[in-house]
Amino acid sequence: MLWKDKYELGVSQIDAQHKELFRRVESFMQTSRSAGNWEEKVPKLNETLEFMKTYVVEHFRDEEEYQKSICYPGYEAHKQIHTGMVNYVLEVSKQYEDSNFNEQLMQQFGGKLLAWLINHVAAEDQRIADYAIKKGVGGNGR
Amino acid sequence: MVDNLYKAFVDATHNVFHLMLDLSDISDHPADEFQCDDAVDIAIPIVGDLEGDVIYRFPVTTSLNMVSIMSGMQVEEVDAFVTSAISEIANIISGNVLTVLSTNEMTCDLLPPVQRQPDENKEYELKTSCCIQTTIGLVCLDIRLNRVKANHV
Ligand SMILES: [Fe+2]
Ligand SMILES: [Fe+2]
Numbered sequence: 001m002l003w004k005d006k007y008e009l010g011v012s013q014i015d016a017q018h019k020e021l022f023r024r025v026e027s028f029m030q031t032s033r034s035a036g037n038w039e040e041k042v043p044k045l046n047e048t049l050e051f052m053k054t055y056v057v058e059h060f061r062d063e064e065e066y067q068k069s070i071c072y073p074g075y076e077a078h079k080q081i082h083t084g085m086v087n088y089v090l091e092v093s094k095q096y097e098d099s100n101f102n103e104q105l106m107q108q109f110g111g112k113l114l115a116w117l118i119n120h121v122a123a124e125d126q127r128i129a130d131y132a133i134k135k136g137v138g139g140n141g142r
Numbered sequence: 143m144v145d146n147l148y149k150a151f152v153d154a155t156h157n158v159f160h161l162m163l164d165l166s167d168i169s170d171h172p173a174d175e176f177q178c179d180d181a182v183d184i185a186i187p188i189v190g191d192l193e194g195d196v197i198y199r200f201p202v203t204t205s206l207n208m209v210s211i212m213s214g215m216q217v218e219e220v221d222a223f224v225t226s227a228i229s230e231i232a233n234i235i236s237g238n239v240l241t242v243l244s245t246n247e248m249t250c251d252l253l254p255p256v257q258r259q260p261d262e263n264k265e266y267e268l269k270t271s272c273c274i275q276t277t278i279g280l281v282c283l284d285i286r287l288n289r290v291k292a293n294h295v
Pocket of ligand 2: 125
């Protein structure tokens with residue numbers, strides 16, 4: 001499992017969404033890197049990709065709402081990072097469709113997504129939790 | 143300035159490796175020449191108050207180990223997935239350095255990572271290299287930058 005407890009923010013809704021994101025990225029990697037014919041993997045990958053496109057947007061929105069609710073000072077900068085990622089996902093999936101489901105594009109996407117997600121959740125998102133704790137509004141009694 | 147840059151990149155690499163790969167046993171030393179036949183060179187172009195490239199040289203074994211740790215999967219060859227994952231790490235480290243520089247009123251931006259080797263024919267005012275040793279292998283950084291605004295630092 002890719003998820004690690006150290007990624008926890010102590011906000012149950014956000015933590016549940018992060019876990020789901022890690023699960024989906026893991027399943028995406030397992031499918032895209034499994035042995036066998038690429039064409040046969042395409043339907044399952046497309047399904048995960050479509051799910052991610054919606055879920056990432058929802059998660060970012062909820063996380064930004066949470067930041068606002070605790071008056072997180074890094075809100076604007078964080079929102080910009082989210083927007084950058086959403087644009088990247090949309091751009092890649094468009095290229096992917098235009099290329100008629102090119103494998104290289106999806107391998108690249110998987111690699112970047114994996115590293116990006118680990119860093120974003122472990123570093124950027126963690127700063128929100130640190131702030132909440134400092135302010136005495138952190139969840140899970142942290 | 144060169145010393146500061148060196149330190150900023152080493153520290154950022156430390157932090158990112160610790161955070162993302164759970165590596166803690168990390169040391170560094172300056173490198174004049176780094177010889178490694180089988181390596182993936184990821185260049186991160188920098189523009190703004192500083193311009194040039196930072197080239198991250200990941201030997202193949204280091205690259206495979208890094209991606210195996212991150213993905214939890216056995217990774218046996220450097221393919222598009224591996225290259226893309228380590229490019230993103232180079233991007234993250236460089237981004238963290240720029241954040242530090244911005245507190246010194248240096249404004250720079252990163253361009254997307256490209257897989258290429260250093261351009262030996264270009265002259266750089268700020269030029270330094272370091273090797274970072276970890277339990278999963280070496281990583282070497284080649285910093286080649288020019289100051290665009292001379293009044294800074
Ligand atoms: Fe998040
Ligand atoms: Fe976030």
